[in-house]
Each structure stands twice: as C-alpha cells, then as structure tokens.
Amino acid sequence: MNYVLKTEKLTKHYGGVHALNDADFFLEPGEHVAVVGDNGAGKSTFVRNITGVEQPTDGRIEFYGEEVSFSSPLDAREAGIETVYQNLALADHLDVPANIFLGRENCIDRIKIPGTPLSIPLGPLSWMRAGAMQSHAEELLARTGVKIPDLSESLAGMSGGQRQCVAIARAAGWGQKLIILDEPTAALGIQETTRVEDIVRGLKQSGIPVIIISHNLRQVFNLVDRIWVFRQGRIVGNRKTSETEPNEIVSMITGLDQGVHENASYI
Amino acid sequence: MPDTHTSSRFAMALANYFKKDWSGALLAVVILAVAIELVTDGKPFFHPSNLMTILNNSAALGVIAGGMTLVILTAGIDLSVGSVMGMTAALVGYVASYWGFPPLLAILFGLTLGLSIGLIHGTLVARFGMPAFIVTLAGLSIWRGTGHLTTGAQASPKLDGVFDYFGRYNPLTPLRNGYKEGTLPDFLMPLGEWVDANWIEYFRTFQMSLVIFLLFFVVLGLIVKHTKLGRYIYAIGSNEQGSRQAGIDVRRYKVLAYVICSMTAAFAALMFLGRAPYAKSDYGQMWELDAIAAVVIGGTSLFGGRGSILGTFLGVILLKLISNGLTLAQLNTFWQMVVLGMIILLAVGIDIVRQSATPRKIKQVLLAVAAASLLFASIHPVSQFVSAQISLFEHNSVSSLVSQGVNLAPTQAKRVLDPEAMVGVQSIVSATWMAGVSLLVMTIAGFAALARPGRQTSVAMMGVTVLAGVVLTLGGWPGVPVLALGAVALLGSLYTDTLFEQARQH
Numbered sequence: 001m002n003y004v005l006k007t008e009k010l011t012k013h014y015g016g017v018h019a020l021n022d023a024d025f026f027l028e029p030g031e032h033v034a035v036v037g038d039n040g041a042g043k044s045t046f047v048r049n050i051t052g053v054e055q056p057t058d059g060r061i062e063f064y065g066e067e068v069s070f071s072s073p074l075d076a077r078e079a080g081i082e083t084v085y086q087n088l089a090l091a092d093h094l095d096v097p098a099n100i101f102l103g104r105e106n107c108i109d110r111i112k113i114p115g116t117p118l119s120i121p122l123g124p125l126s127w128m129r130a131g132a133m134q135s136h137a138e139e140l141l142a143r144t145g146v147k148i149p150d151l152s153e154s155l156a157g158m159s160g161g162q163r164q165c166v167a168i169a170r171a172a173g174w175g176q177k178l179i180i181l182d183e184p185t186a187a188l189g190i191q192e193t194t195r196v197e198d199i200v201r202g203l204k205q206s207g208i209p210v211i212i213i214s215h216n217l218r219q220v221f222n223l224v225d226r227i228w229v230f231r232q233g234r235i236v237g238n239r240k241t242s243e244t245e246p247n248e249i250v251s252m253i254t255g256l257d258q259g260v261h262e263n264a265s266y267i
Numbered sequence: 268m269p270d271t272h273t274s275s276r277f278a279m280a281l282a283n284y285f286k287k288d289w290s291g292a293l294l295a296v297v298i299l300a301v302a303i304e305l306v307t308d309g310k311p312f313f314h315p316s317n318l319m320t321i322l323n324n325s326a327a328l329g330v331i332a333g334g335m336t337l338v339i340l341t342a343g344i345d346l347s348v349g350s351v352m353g354m355t356a357a358l359v360g361y362v363a364s365y366w367g368f369p370p371l372l373a374i375l376f377g378l379t380l381g382l383s384i385g386l387i388h389g390t391l392v393a394r395f396g397m398p399a400f401i402v403t404l405a406g407l408s409i410w411r412g413t414g415h416l417t418t419g420a421q422a423s424p425k426l427d428g429v430f431d432y433f434g435r436y437n438p439l440t441p442l443r444n445g446y447k448e449g450t451l452p453d454f455l456m457p458l459g460e461w462v463d464a465n466w467i468e469y470f471r472t473f474q475m476s477l478v479i480f481l482l483f484f485v486v487l488g489l490i491v492k493h494t495k496l497g498r499y500i501y502a503i504g505s506n507e508q509g510s511r512q513a514g515i516d517v518r519r520y521k522v523l524a525y526v527i528c529s530m531t532a533a534f535a536a537l538m539f540l541g542r543a544p545y546a547k548s549d550y551g552q553m554w555e556l557d558a559i560a561a562v563v564i565g566g567t568s569l570f571g572g573r574g575s576i577l578g579t580f581l582g583v584i585l586l587k588l589i590s591n592g593l594t595l596a597q598l599n600t601f602w603q604m605v606v607l608g609m610i611i612l613l614a615v616g617i618d619i620v621r622q623s624a625t626p627r628k629i630k631q632v633l634l635a636v637a638a639a640s641l642l643f644a645s646i647h648p649v650s651q652f653v654s655a656q657i658s659l660f661e662h663n664s665v666s667s668l669v670s671q672g673v674n675l676a677p678t679q680a681k682r683v684l685d686p687e688a689m690v691g692v693q694s695i696v697s698a699t700w701m702a703g704v705s706l707l708v709m710t711i712a713g714f715a716a717l718a719r720p721g722r723q724t725s726v727a728m729m730g731v732t733v734l735a736g737v738v739l740t741l742g743g744w745p746g747v748p749v750l751a752l753g754a755v756a757l758l759g760s761l762y763t764d765t766l767f768e769q770a771r772q773h
Binding site for chain 2: 073074077083085087088089090091092093094098102103104105107122124125126127128130
C-alpha cells in the first residue's frame with residue numbers, strides 16, 4: 001500500500017528522557033487522522049520530528065514512498081508538509097494576503113539587462129506583485145470556504161476564529177500533500193470552532209490528508225477517519241473512528257480499564 | 268446637525284482616517300502650522316521659502332529617522348545613530364583634509380564606515396541575541412569616543428565644495444547663472460528668466476538638502492511598502508517566531524535593518540557636512556533621541572510591526588515645527604526640551620488610545636489635549652510667577668541663614684537679592700500673581716477633569732478655556748492660538764458619542 005506518511009521505530013531521546021519510542025505510524029492517501037494522548041504522551045515530539053523542527057534519534061520516515069530526513073521546518077515545507085502551529089505564525093499587523101504569502105511572496109526578483117542574457121538579482125529589494133497576490137488570496141479563501149469581510153484589514157482586528165481560518169487557508173493553499181493542525185480549536189468559542197471544523201471537512205473533500213492534534217475527543221470523533229493514541233512516549237494503538245467509541249479511546253489514553261473514566265470531562 | 272447620511276459618512280471617513288498610523292502626526296502638523304501662522308507677524312509662515320527652510324533644516328535628522336523607522340519596526344532600537352553620524356562626519360572631514368583623500372573617496376569611506384558599524388550592531392543583535400538597546404547603547408559610547416580619539420576632537424579645515432552637493436548647493440544655480448551669462452539653450456531661457464526673477468522671493472532656499480530629504484523618503488516609502496525587505500521588517504516586528512516558522516530568514520533581515528540605519532546615519536553626516544563650515548566629532552549629539560522621538564510621534568510602535576514612513580516624515584516636520592513655534596513663542600531652549608518631552612508623551616498616549624478606542628478613552632484623550640493646551644498656553648505667566656516666588660523664598664531662607672552666621676559659598680550667597688533685583692522680582696510677582704494663580708488653578712482643574720469625561724465636563728472645560736484666553740489676552744501674553752487647539756479638542760469630545768454611534772451602525 002502507498003502511504004502518504006509512514007514512520008518506523010521513530011525514536012526521540014532528550015538526554016535521558018525518552019520522549020518518543022519506536023513509533024510506527026501510517027497515514028493513507030486522503031485520510032484525516034487525529035493524534036491524541038495526555039500531556040507528555042509524546043504527540044508534540046512526534047509532530048516536531050516529522051515536520052523537521054527536531055531530528056529523530058532513531059527510526060525512519062517515509063513521505064509518499066520516499067525516505068526523508070528534514071533538517072529544518074523549511075525543508076519539510078518544501079516537501080509539501082504544512083503545519084499550522086498553535087501560535088499560528090501570523091503577523092498581526094499585516095493584512096490577509098500578506099499573511100497568506102508570508103515568506104513566499106510573489107515577486108519580481110530579477111531585472112533583465114536588455115540585449116543580454118544577464119539579469120540582476122534584486123534580493124531583499126524584490127518587488128512584490130500586490131495585485132496577483134491579492135487575487136490569488138481571494139481565490140484561495142473562496143476555495144477553502146473562509147469568509148473574511150475585508151481582506152485589507154490587519155489581522156490584529158480579527159477574531160481568533162478568523163485568524164485560525166486564515167492560517168488553515170494558508171496551509172491548504174500551499175500544502176497539497178499533508179497538513180498538520182496543532183490544537184486548531186483550543187482557543188476558540190463554539191461558533192468559531194464549527195467554522196474551523198467546516199473548513200477541515202472541506203479539505204477532506206478536496207482529498208488533502210490531515211493530521212490533527214487535539215484534546216477534544218468529541219471533535220476528533222466528528223472530524224477524522226482514524227485515531228492514533230499516544231501514551232508515555234509510545235503509540236499504544238490506532239482505531240478507525242467508525243469501529244470504536246470514546247470510552248475505549250479514553251482507556252487507551254489513560255491506560256486504565258474501560259468504564260473507570262466514563263465521565264472523563266474531556267469527552 | 269447635518270442629515271444622518273452625510274454625518275455618518277463623515278463619521279466613517281473620520282474613523283478610517285484615524286486608523287492610519289500617521290493620522291495624529293498629520294493633525295498635529297496642520298494645527299501647529301496654523302497656530303504658528305496666526306502668531307507670526309510679517310512674512311507668512313506658509314511662504315514657500317519658509318517651508319523650504321524647514322525642510323532643509325529637517326533633512327539630515329529626517330534621513331536618520333527614516334533608517335531608525337526600519338529598526339523600530341523590527342521591534343529593535345538604535346541609540347547609536349547620533350554618535351555614528353558624529354564619528355562619520357569627523358572622520359570623513361579628517362581624511363578629506365589631512366590625508367588628502369579626494370572627496371569622492373572620502374564619501375565612499377564614510378558610507379563604508381556606516382555599513383560596517385551596522386553590520387557589527389546587526390550581527391550582535393540578530394546572531395548573538397544581545398538586546399538591541401544594550402548593543403546600541405554601547406555603540407553610542409564607543410563611536411562617539413572613537414570619533415573624538417581619532418580626530419583629537421578638533422575641527423577640520425574648511426571642506427571641499429563637493430560636499431555642498433549634499434547640503435547647501437542650490438540645484439537651480441546653473442539655470443540662473445546660465446540665464447545671466449546667456450549660455451542657456453534657447454528653450455530654457457524663459458525658465459531661467461523666471462527663476463532669476465523669483466530668486467530672492469522663492470528659489471533662494473531651494474537646496475539639495477530638501478531634494479535629497481524628499482527623494483529619500485519617497486524611495487524608502489516605496490521600499491517599505493512594495494519590496495520583500497519592507498514586508499519582512501513588518502512581519503518580524505509583528506511576530507518574530509512566526510516569521511521564522513513562515514520561512515523568513517529573520518537574522519538576515521534584522522541585520523539589514525541595522526545596516527540601513529547606520530548607513531542613513533553616515534549619509535546624514537555627509538548631508539550635515541554639506542551645510543556645516545567644517546567637520547567635528549561632536550556633531551549629532553542627542554540626535555538619537557530626536558530621531559526616536561520623530562519615529563514615535565509619527566505613530567510607529569516601539570513594540571514593532573506597526574508604523575509608517577509617512578508618519579516618520581510628519582514626525583520630523585513636527586519636531587522642527589515645535590522648536591520653530593516655541594522659539595516664536597519666546598520660550599527658551601530649556602522649556603523647549605520640557606515641552607518636547609510632553610508632546611512625545613501625548614503623542615504616544617493618543618496612539619495607545621487609538622489602538623483600543625472606546626468613546627470614554629477618546630474623550631479622555633481629547634480632554635487631555637485641552638488640559639495640555641491650557642498648560643502650554645499658561646507656561647509664560649505661570650513660569651514667571653512661580654520662578655519669582657521661588658526667588659523670594661530662596662532670598663528669605665538664605666538671608667535667615669546669613670543672619671544666623673552661617674558661612675555660604677559665593678554661589679549660594681547669590682540667592683540673596685540685592686534691593687534692585689528685589690524690586691524687579693516683586694514687580695513680576697505683582698504683575699503676574701493674579702494671572703499666574705488663576706491659570707495654575709485652571710490647568711490643574713483641567714487635568715483633574717480627566718477623571719470624569721462627559722458632556723458637562725467638556726462644557727465646563729470650554730468655559731475654563733475661554734476664561735484662560737481672556738486672562739492671557741488681558742495680560743498681553745502669547746498662547747491664545749494654543750488654546751484654540753484645546754477648544755477644537757473639546758468640541759470633538761462633545762461629538763464623540765454621536766460619531767461612535769453612527770460608525771457602529773455601519
């Protein structure tokens with residue numbers, strides 16, 4: 001089977017701390033999966049290692065069938081993995097198109113010397129194509145179903161949900177191969193959470209694979225096809241959402257018998 | 268009231284205007300310019316030659332403030348620009364005169380110096396993670412000291428005329444001379460004649476300083492708005508970690524900001540040499556503070572990410588207008604420093620309120636403007652009154668010490684007034700005590716009113732402002748135009764709620 005992402009025995013040690021041990025993980029094409037687990041279970045370490053923020057101590061990562069080792073987040077991004085961090089990595093004082101193109105501006109970066117094959121690179125003085133970026137941003141937001149009343153307004157004046165939507169739309173616009181969402185709705189109200197979830201469902205329809213890290217089991221059951229459970233630095237198992245129920249996931253997360261935590265407040 | 272449609276459009280336009288970072292600075296420039304126009308006799312303030320003189324005088328500081336804007340936008344600061352400017356000026360003058368460097372080579376040397384210093388600052392800040400404040404504070408000391416050491420803190424001989432092209436050279440001179448000598452091509456003759464005819468009236472003060480100043484800000488404005496460099500500087504100031512995650516080479520662009528800033532300081536040194544008779548290492552003292560003040564008054568946030576080049580331009584003009592205006596209002600330089608500091612506080616206060624605009628806060632700011640204008644308007648009589656009172660008090664207490672047989676140093680004994688000085692002080696007190704006390708009370712009341720913003724407060728403040736105007740006019744003191752500014756602010760505070768309501772409906 002061809003996997004989007006596959007890890008074998010992925011391991012990360014920080015000195016004596018074994019943050020992640022022998023993680024075997026896979027993601028099928030177009031699949032949406034959730035990574036769940038208690039604090040310190042290793043989910044963040046796992047994500048940091050597959051997105052190039054950190055380099056694994058041991059094990060291998062395959063991305064679309066090829067073994068990869070990302071030395072930086074930029075590397076991973078160039079390979080097509082887009083991550084929406086909890087801090088969103090947005091520049092609050094810039095407007096929506098500027099944020100969508102942040103670090104990847106559409107620029108005139110060379111001036112041709114007429115009559116010669118030579119050209120002068122402009123470097124930092126590369127001239128941005130504002131019109132092209134504006135229309136591309138509009139098209140992208142329309143495609144992902146993100147509604148922003150005034151694109152020219154800076155993000156500082158927008159709600160948490162709108163900002164999250166911009167960050168996801170940016171990821172969707174660039175990462176057609178894999179999108180990783182880190183706690184996408186942790187800081188949002190009910191209405192805004194719904195809006196963000198709708199956008200994630202839209203990604204499912206476009207066939208873009210997604211990994212969501214979430215604490216919210218109800219959301220996980222609503223959104224994804226498969227749930228991966230981490231506990232104490234190990235993957236303790238994965239379940240298809242259609243074949244499991246919250247209680248089972250909770251007992252996998254906690255390692256305790258089913259039923260003990262029926263009323264766990266985070267279901 | 269006008270009909271709702273027009274007034275709500277007015278409200279919207281007003282709201283949009285105040286969204287601009289430079290809105291406060293523009294407002295202040297316009298108000299101050301009008302106020303100066305009102306108080307000056309004779310040659311009108313808005314005369315082109317006067318405006319050009321203001322631009323010429325702002326040019327060197329303006330260029331530095333432009334570079335400073337980039338650094339502050341990245342949430343950094345550069346305290347060393349004054350010292351870099353001074354050292355560059357001194358060294359360029361030194362090598363051009365004593366080492367016999369041809370002027371162009373000396374100029375190139377100066378710019379290279381700026382570039383190297385910027386690289387050092389930028390590297391320490393961006394790569395070694397040292398706080399910009401500390402690095403450039405050290406720079407302030409190091410570069411000033413180096414400038415003094417290398418040139419012996421002595422003035423250079425008179426500089427080559429080439430330097431005039433950065434400053435006092437009038438680019439219209441060839442046109443005028445050509446006309447006078449009849450060497451102009453025919454099609455330029457009418458233009459030459461026109462320039463010559465209006466030389467004294469208009470073109471005498473047209474200098475390279477202002478040409479470079481305006482050109483520099485146009486280019487810098489375009490760079491900041493349309494290039495990657497500008498975009499990344501804003502992004503880094505907004506969210507440095509996020510910018511790194513978005514793939515921006517944060518270090519490189521931060522270093523670039525410091526390099527540009529130091530290079531503008533070096534370039535400003537050349538511009539200064541273009542107007543100065545000789546080079547000396549004490550040029551540019553305290554310029555870093557003026558440059559930062561201009562940037563901040565122009566609406567750029569010290570926390571980075573927010574601001575504009577246009578704002579800085581207006582901030583520089585505002586600084587020069589303030590010192591101009593206060594000179595016209597016959598305040599001495601020490602008072603100018605005090606007033607400048609207060610205006611900085613006011614500008615930043617307004618900016619903070621603009622960020623979290625609620626009707627109550629806006630009314631408070633408008634009331635603060637009114638109270639501050641009361642304070643500025645009353646400075647003259649109040650300071651005379653207070654200082655005369657203090658002299659009397661000191662006279663009495665020192666006299667009693669002397670009568671107790673305490674030995675005093677000559678400087679301390681000076682506190683005792685001779686009979687003639689006593690008469691002078693007493694006459695000042697008798698002439699100013701009524702106005703001084705009443706204006707002081709009114710000013711304190713004005714600031715106390717900030718606690719209770721509202722319609723009645725605004726109306727009461729309006730009454731106080733009018734009363735203060737009457738007192739000032741009767742005493743023959745300047746300051747009434749400043750009160751007009753307060754009156755405008757008070758009118759605004761009466762309509763704040765209405766405007767807010769209308770803006771909300773849209």
